Amino acid sequence: VTPVPPDPHVHETLTRLWSRPPGLWGWLSAVNHRAIGIRYVVTAFVFMLLAGVLALVMRLQLARPDLGVVGPAAFNQVFTLHGTTMMFLFAVPMLEGIGIYLVPLMIGTRDMAFPRLNAFGYWVYLFAGLALWGSFFAGSAPDAGWFNYPPFAGPAYSPGPNIDFYVTMITFIEVAALVAAVELIVTVFKQRAPGMSLGRMPIFVWAQLVMSFMIVFAMPPLMLVSVELMLDRVIGAHFFNPAAGGNPILWQHLFWIFGHPDVYIILIPALGIVSMIVPTAARVPLAGYVLVAMSIVAIGFLSFGLWVHHMYATGLALMGLNFFAAVGMVVTLPSAVQIFAWLATIWRGTLRITTAFLYVLGFLVLLVLGGITGVMLSSPAFDWQAHDSYFVVAHFHYILVGGAVLPIFAALYFWFPKMTGRLLSERLGRWNFWLTFIGVHVTFFPLHFVGLRGMVRRVYTYLPGLGFDTMNLVATIGAFLMGAGVLLLAVNIVWSLRRGEVAGPNPWGASTLEWAAASPPDQYNFAAIPTVRSRDPLWEQEHLGLVDGGPGSSYLTLDPESPRREVVVTTVLDAAPDHIAMLPGPTTWPLWAAIGAATAFLGSMVHLLLVPVGALIFLVSVIGWLWPKDDSPP
Amino acid sequence: MRRLAPAVTLAAGLGGCAGVQSALDPAGPGAARIGELAAFFTVVTLAASAVVIALVLYAVARARRRAHPETLPLRDDAFILLGGFAGPAVILISFQVLSALTSAEVSRPPAEPALTVEVTGHQFWWEVRYPAFGITTANEIHIPAGVPVEVRVTASDVIHSFWVPRLHGKIDMTPGKTAVWWVQADAPGRFRGQCAEFCGLQHSLMAFWVFAEPPDAFEAWVAARRRGRPAGDDPRVERGRTVFFEAGCAHCHAVRGVNEPRFTGAVGPDLTHLASRRTLAAATVDNNRATLTAFILEPHALKPGVRMPPTRLDSARLDALVAFLESLR
Numbered sequence: 017v018t019p020v021p022p023d024p025h026v027h028e029t030l031t032r033l034w035s036r037p038p039g040l041w042g043w044l045s046a047v048n049h050r051a052i053g054i055r056y057v058v059t060a061f062v063f064m065l066l067a068g069v070l071a072l073v074m075r076l077q078l079a080r081p082d083l084g085v086v087g088p089a090a091f092n093q094v095f096t097l098h099g100t101t102m103m104f105l106f107a108v109p110m111l112e113g114i115g116i117y118l119v120p121l122m123i124g125t126r127d128m129a130f131p132r133l134n135a136f137g138y139w140v141y142l143f144a145g146l147a148l149w150g151s152f153f154a155g156s157a158p159d160a161g162w163f164n165y166p167p168f169a170g171p172a173y174s175p176g177p178n179i180d181f182y183v184t185m186i187t188f189i190e191v192a193a194l195v196a197a198v199e200l201i202v203t204v205f206k207q208r209a210p211g212m213s214l215g216r217m218p219i220f221v222w223a224q225l226v227m228s229f230m231i232v233f234a235m236p237p238l239m240l241v242s243v244e245l246m247l248d249r250v251i252g253a254h255f256f257n258p259a260a261g262g263n264p265i266l267w268q269h270l271f272w273i274f275g276h277p278d279v280y281i282i283l284i285p286a287l288g289i290v291s292m293i294v295p296t297a298a299r300v301p302l303a304g305y306v307l308v309a310m311s312i313v314a315i316g317f318l319s320f321g322l323w324v325h326h327m328y329a330t331g332l333a334l335m336g337l338n339f340f341a342a343v344g345m346v347v348t349l350p351s352a353v354q355i356f357a358w359l360a361t362i363w364r365g366t367l368r369i370t371t372a373f374l375y376v377l378g379f380l381v382l383l384v385l386g387g388i389t390g391v392m393l394s395s396p397a398f399d400w401q402a403h404d405s406y407f408v409v410a411h412f413h414y415i416l417v418g419g420a421v422l423p424i425f426a427a428l429y430f431w432f433p434k435m436t437g438r439l440l441s442e443r444l445g446r447w448n449f450w451l452t453f454i455g456v457h458v459t460f461f462p463l464h465f466v467g468l469r470g471m472v473r474r475v476y477t478y479l480p481g482l483g484f485d486t487m488n489l490v491a492t493i494g495a496f497l498m499g500a501g502v503l504l505l506a507v508n509i510v511w512s513l514r515r516g517e518v519a520g521p522n523p524w525g526a527s528t529l530e531w532a533a534a535s536p537p538d539q540y541n542f543a544a545i546p547t548v549r550s551r552d553p554l555w556e557q558e559h560l561g562l563v564d565g566g567p568g569s570s571y572l573t574l575d576p577e578s579p580r581r582e583v584v585v586t587t588v589l590d591a592a593p594d595h596i597a598m599l600p601g602p603t604t605w606p607l608w609a610a611i612g613a614a615t616a617f618l619g620s621m622v623h624l625l626l627v628p629v630g631a632l633i634f635l636v637s638v639i640g641w642l643w644p645k646d647d648s649p650p
Numbered sequence: 651m652r653r654l655a656p657a658v659t660l661a662a663g664l665g666g667c668a669g670v671q672s673a674l675d676p677a678g679p680g681a682a683r684i685g686e687l688a689a690f691f692t693v694v695t696l697a698a699s700a701v702v703i704a705l706v707l708y709a710v711a712r713a714r715r716r717a718h719p720e721t722l723p724l725r726d727d728a729f730i731l732l733g734g735f736a737g738p739a740v741i742l743i744s745f746q747v748l749s750a751l752t753s754a755e756v757s758r759p760p761a762e763p764a765l766t767v768e769v770t771g772h773q774f775w776w777e778v779r780y781p782a783f784g785i786t787t788a789n790e791i792h793i794p795a796g797v798p799v800e801v802r803v804t805a806s807d808v809i810h811s812f813w814v815p816r817l818h819g820k821i822d823m824t825p826g827k828t829a830v831w832w833v834q835a836d837a838p839g840r841f842r843g844q845c846a847e848f849c850g851l852q853h854s855l856m857a858f859w860v861f862a863e864p865p866d867a868f869e870a871w872v873a874a875r876r877r878g879r880p881a882g883d884d885p886r887v888e889r890g891r892t893v894f895f896e897a898g899c900a901h902c903h904a905v906r907g908v909n910e911p912r913f914t915g916a917v918g919p920d921l922t923h924l925a926s927r928r929t930l931a932a933a934t935v936d937n938n939r940a941t942l943t944a945f946i947l948e949p950h951a952l953k954p955g956v957r958m959p960p961t962r963l964d965s966a967r968l969d970a971l972v973a974f975l976e977s978l979r
Contacts (some may be wrong), residue, residue, distance in 0.1 A: 307731070465674075470815040473848065
């Protein structure tokens with residue numbers, strides 16, 4: 017089908033209805049999912065660039081033995097902030113942001129279920145990120161590694177404010193992650209276009225759904241454990257103090273019950289991205305749709321049984337370790353199933369190689385290589401040698417760069433035209449891809465061997481003559497290649513925003529609903545809500561019902577007397593139309609609520625009185641936020 | 651940047667193909683068994699990934715040249731389950747069985763250990779005790795070659811991890827908890843170990859050496875350690891002994907027969923036989939007069955963040971102190 021623009025009068029009314037007020041105040045009051053999604057993506061991208069610069073600083077320091085680019089105290093902050101930023105401020109928010117932007121478009125609705133909550137989540141994320149980086153520029157960033165083990169991170173051995181920033185920010189930022197997850201779950205379950213049963217959802221939406229559920233279950237243990245450490249630090253509790261009967265191993269269990277699923281929280285939406293790009297490039301429907309969806313759900317469950325992988329060397333009983341090892345082997349299978357589903361899709365298709373698809377190919381190579389070292393590391397015996405060495409650093413960078421960064425770049429190339437109306441330059445894209453892809457290997461491949469030769473993680477320097485020198489130098493060169501690749505992507509984005517080729521609604525000939533909306537989408541996404549009868553509606557349906565009164569059917573009509581922000585609510589399994597819901601409009605109250613929450617959280621480090629002050633601002637803001645407007649339905 | 655000769659004179663000449671700290675060059679049964687497992691894993695997984703990547707590239711090359719979609723020779727789901735489930739499952743089951751067997755084998759020593767060494771991790775050095783002989787030393791572990799040695803590890807402050815890659819995998823040293831591990835060196839030699847758990851500012855330079863010796867040499871070493879400080883009549887050494895107290899060294903460091911057993915704290919390494927140790931500052935530099943002097947005066951120049959404070963001494967008193975420390979053979 018080719019999308020048909022709506023009647024100009026309808027377009028005008030709907031645009032007015034769904035727009036935010038103009039000016040800075042209007043910008044601050046935006047609650048629309050596309051605005052919030054793009055803010056997440058842009059902010060996360062900036063944090064990725066910043067954390068990338070930290071990586072280059074580390075690689076410079078480690079290029080030769082015994083260098084003095086940065087001292088040990090600064091180095092510890094640099095690697096801690098690199099990991100913390102990449103995990104908490106880049107990967108998860110970036111993938112949630114892409115989801116917040118795309119999911120409503122893919123399922124054919126006009127906005128997410130709780131638009132104001134969405135805005136609140138973004139502001140919380142932004143403030144947490146700014147505070148964390150503020151601590152770095154103030155010279156007291158967290159410095160105990162991203163997993164922050166006590167007792168080293170406890171009050172006795174890290175008395176400064178550094179770790180206070182860590183525990184406060186981690187707890188705070190999880191609020192944003194949880195808000196986005198709840199929002200995505202409700203939207204996916206209740207706002208799919210009529211006819212889009214669970215079995216017709218795009219795989220990316222499946223992935224976002226599973227990711228969101230994982231966030232809901234994985235983040236609370238982390239919040240719990242960081243609050244426990246906060247209590248140890250602030251009021252002298254002894255959760256992790258062995259001298260007073262506490263147990264440092266408790267932190268490791270609770271942290272990794274969050275931390276291992278977190279890797280899959282990042283990987284799963286990336287797998288979803290790949291499952292959208294591969295069928296589009298091959299121009300055939302995804303092979304094994306049900307197997308792929310089931311695999312994603314299976315990974316979601318299995319990933320909660322892997323946390324002891326990070327604790328094999330703590331001296332736990334071997335019998336227990338073997339169970340976790342077995343789960344580690346099993347969790348490989350659903351990933352392998354997906355790889356073969358993509359392979360089957362490509363095998364059948366007629367392929368057009370775009371930069372997005374090149375990134376997918378790069379992702380496949382890295383995922384396979386990172387996956388096999390992952391299988392090796394899930395063996396206790398092998399892990400006893402490789403644990404906490406550079407082998408592990410090499411492994412998880414293959415998984416995270418391969419499994420998350422490359423698919424995120426692929427997603428940028430693929431959906432940039434939808435977000436901006438213009439295509440990214442494919443020519444720059446090739447350079448951008450090859451530099452990044454080669455850079456990743458040159459950086460991380462040698463580090464496997466450095467690790468097995470005995471180089472441990474988190475060292476600011478190493479002595480000459482231990483067999484580490486040459487390969488560290490190679491890794492540093494690779495890091496700069498990678499940096500150049502990422503820089504080219506930034507250049508491409510800036511250039512294409514102004515000069516890029518105009519895309520049109522469906523530049524790749526893709527099959528899912530977001531490509532039926534304009535590029536960039538109108539304020540209201542869809543003038544009429546489409547009816548879905550297929551997994552690939554744009555390929556297989558003659559009519560989508562995108563125009564009011566046209567063939568197909570539409571469930572939303574415009575009341576010219578009192579237009580409201582309406583969405584269709586459908587049933588969870590079959591997406592049968594159920595009722596019409598009214599969504600709230602733009603407001604700055606979520607911003608004020610986030611300011612209140614930030615005052616309470618951040619203020620707790622400065623003066624405890626700021627906690628009630630922040631709570632009061634929060635309370636007033638929430639009242640304002642929920643205050644009924646005159647035109648709201650009774 | 652380090653103005654002192656690094657501790658690599660020890661490393662030089664003992665080379666090996668990969669290095670003194672390399673798990674790729676096993677020198678004991680623990681590391682050897684794990685190395686065999688790793689080699690098997692590597693060969694099988696590299697072969698499997700080569701097949702997968704080749705299939706993908708082959709499919710891409712074919713699909714590029716085609717004008718119309720094709721079907722697979724078998725049903726999509728059958729293809730996916732065969733390649734993505736059945737194939738990997740066979741490999742993974744074999745991995746799991748081998749992994750469990752190897753892990754069980756290397757988690758215990760091959761024979762009843764004849765000797766127990768207690769190693770305690772401190773920021774940023776290693777306290778080493780031989781309870782059977784009443785010996786305390788630091789940053790150097792001597793063991794008899796060819797027999798398993800039990801290693802009981804713990805930590806006094808934060809979590810450290812005990813790792814000698816050429817001999818065996820690592821075991822965490824957690825405060826409040828003692829973990830039991832073992833090492834065995836097949837032949838006499840020197841093996842470098844390093845702290846593997848991030849423990850603070852000098853995690854990077856928290857290393858140690860294991861010396862595996864023939865049984866008679868090991869017994870001689872034990873006998874020499876059990877003797878106290880040799881008697882001497884060098885007046886400079888006697889002056890140095892006084893400086894050891896006056897300069898505050900004795901608050902943290904024990905020298906048996908001088909301030910021990912009255913003082914038994916282990917804030918810093920036991921110095922009873924300091925002069926016989928090969929390295930200083932947790933295997934950071936060779937132990938000689940220059941490094942010793944420099945470390946006493948400005949420990950932070952060598953190891954920023956080390957717990958030892960700088961010492962102010964005029965040259966006469968410094969000479970005496972160094973002479974005293976050098977007499978501790």
